[in-house]
Amino acid sequence: MKNEFPDELISAYLDGEVTADEQAQVEQALHDNAEYQHLFDELRTLRSSLQSLPRCQLDATFSERVLRRAERAMLEPAAVSDSGDGAVKHSTDGRAHPASRPKRRMLSKRWYAAIGISAAIAAVLVVALFIMPKGPDPNTVKKDDSPDKKSAVVDALKNQPDNPVTSNRAEGEGRNNDKNSEVFPDTSPKTKQPADGNGQDKQAHIEDMVQKSIARLDRDNDGLISEHEAADDKLIKDVFDQTDKDANGKLDADEIYEYLKATLPTRK
Amino acid sequence: MKDDVQLIHEALQGDSQAFGRLVLKYQDRLYNTMVHVVGTDEAEDVVQDAFVLAFVRLDTFQQNSAFYTWLYRIAFNTAISRRRRRRAELSVEQGRELAGIEPVDQHDAPTERLEREERVAQVRQALSLLSEEHRAILVLREIEGCDYETISEMLGLPIGTVRSRLHRARLQLREQLKQMLEEHPAE
Numbered sequence: 001m002k003n004e005f006p007d008e009l010i011s012a013y014l015d016g017e018v019t020a021d022e023q024a025q026v027e028q029a030l031h032d033n034a035e036y037q038h039l040f041d042e043l044r045t046l047r048s049s050l051q052s053l054p055r056c057q058l059d060a061t062f063s064e065r066v067l068r069r070a071e072r073a074m075l076e077p078a079a080v081s082d083s084g085d086g087a088v089k090h091s092t093d094g095r096a097h098p099a100s101r102p103k104r105r106m107l108s109k110r111w112y113a114a115i116g117i118s119a120a121i122a123a124v125l126v127v128a129l130f131i132m133p134k135g136p137d138p139n140t141v142k143k144d145d146s147p148d149k150k151s152a153v154v155d156a157l158k159n160q161p162d163n164p165v166t167s168n169r170a171e172g173e174g175r176n177n178d179k180n181s182e183v184f185p186d187t188s189p190k191t192k193q194p195a196d197g198n199g200q201d202k203q204a205h206i207e208d209m210v211q212k213s214i215a216r217l218d219r220d221n222d223g224l225i226s227e228h229e230a231a232d233d234k235l236i237k238d239v240f241d242q243t244d245k246d247a248n249g250k251l252d253a254d255e256i257y258e259y260l261k262a263t264l265p266t267r268k
Numbered sequence: 269m270k271d272d273v274q275l276i277h278e279a280l281q282g283d284s285q286a287f288g289r290l291v292l293k294y295q296d297r298l299y300n301t302m303v304h305v306v307g308t309d310e311a312e313d314v315v316q317d318a319f320v321l322a323f324v325r326l327d328t329f330q331q332n333s334a335f336y337t338w339l340y341r342i343a344f345n346t347a348i349s350r351r352r353r354r355r356a357e358l359s360v361e362q363g364r365e366l367a368g369i370e371p372v373d374q375h376d377a378p379t380e381r382l383e384r385e386e387r388v389a390q391v392r393q394a395l396s397l398l399s400e401e402h403r404a405i406l407v408l409r410e411i412e413g414c415d416y417e418t419i420s421e422m423l424g425l426p427i428g429t430v431r432s433r434l435h436r437a438r439l440q441l442r443e444q445l446k447q448m449l450e451e452h453p454a455e
Contacts, residue, residue, distance in 0.1 A: 008435035015409065017416045017431065043438050046445075049391045050410035058299050058312065063291040066316055070323035071284055221328060222341050226424030248401055249425050 005029050010040050014047065125205055206260045210253050224250040272335040279326055287326070291319050294336055297412070298343055304395055304407045306347045314350065318343035333421055340422050348400060394444035402437035409434055 005025070012018045013026040029036045213236065217229045227249055230236045236243075236251075243251055243259040270278075270289070278286035295315060302311040322329070322339050329338055395403055408414045408422060416430045425433070 008432050011435035011438055012416075012431050015416070015434075042442055046438060046442055047410055049387065050395075050406065050441075053304075053388060053391060053411065055296070055300050056303055056308075058295050058315070062295055062312075062316075063288050066291050066295075066319045066323075067284055067288045069316065070287065070320045073320055073324050220333070220341070220421075220424065221330070222345060222424065224345075224424065227426060227429070228424060249423075249429060 005033075005036070007036065007039060010036060011043060014040065014043050121208075125208075203261075206257055209260055210256045213256055214253060224252050225256070226250050273331065276326060276329065276331070276335060279323070284323075287323050290335065294339060295319070297336070298339065301340070301407055301412055302343055302347060304392075304411060305344065305400075305404055306351060307396065310347075310350060314343055314347045317346050321346070337418065337422055344404060344422070351400060390445060390448050394441055394448060397444050398437065398440055401433065402440050405430065405434050406437045406441060 009018060009022055009026050010029075013023065018026060030040055031037075213233075214223065214225060217225045217232055217236065219229055220226075225236065227240060230240050230251065239259065240251065243255050245255050245258070270286075272290065272293075275286045275290050279290070298318065299311055299315045302314045305311075306314055318339060321342050329335070395406065398406070405419060405423065408419045414422065416427050416434075419425070419430045419434075420427050423430070
């Protein structure tokens, strides 16, 4: 009986998110079937329980505390990166000077340019990797699952300025000790490790491909590729489900990295 | 009262107090949502982190969506990251502890109040036992009152997925509550 009617329509009906046809379908089902009517009543009770949960309030000083922290986050890297051009100054009350904004935007643009150039170089290297045969190289066939190396990928991604997800991770992990790399990635010492061998060549290529994929498809700048966004790329769309290991409907940098690492051919 | 676009513009011009007004405007709403996503202990930190990140990255906000939608995504991602790190540490017991902290309405009769508190604690506990994705979508719909389109935008899901996931989340919550009532029937 249940198979004849998608009972998720009952939820949608409760939410007022059905078309006119669906509404008629649900109303008919509720009328004809006591089981559906019971489910509808239960869902309505559930909603009322959730909506009656008590509301909480933050204390009056919260916004001030946030502002102090936010301004510190702006000022700390600026104080380090300011080359004396006067764009960034500490005011006497310790608040960020308005001029700090253009400085930050300029640095962000430089970072975007650096990512663009890196991506172009990586694309050339990837093409070369596939079309130029090379002799046997033990380093390339050696499986490389070193957590340090993988974290270098994640770290490199963290440094993207418009990536709330990965930067959040940095924020949570080291709130005060890595603000510079977070806000001014182009001044950060925490950058991608230089490739020093063929195993790292491949890793660097994958890192670049991960960055490129996210930069190209992540329209909402949340650092993830959703199913919506993946629809723009047939290749990624086709492998979306197998790449989305945690099945949350989004691809993160780690998942893309793992997929590419497993599927990219190794040089012979 | 200035709208968000104007406040964002002023904040980008360097007026951090304009951003402060955005914080005041959205802090309780975001906090109430995050309480259900990460629990009372962590919610304030998550909200604070989210606002700080939003401030630092305000110039990357493209204004294709509402400011709160963008802010929520930052907060939610912060919450998920924290949760992943702490997943091993979290236990059902802690969930129960989180569920037990409730404001008290002094105007109720004691029995009524106790019953209501018990019910609230059960709902919170059941919510805390859901998966992150089910909890998040339920909170957005039932507590935030977001429509499907907004939820779709916030979670980056197609509308069809929002609809089916929300229904599954409700069924899960119903099952959790039933189990709890069977284990601890009301006296």
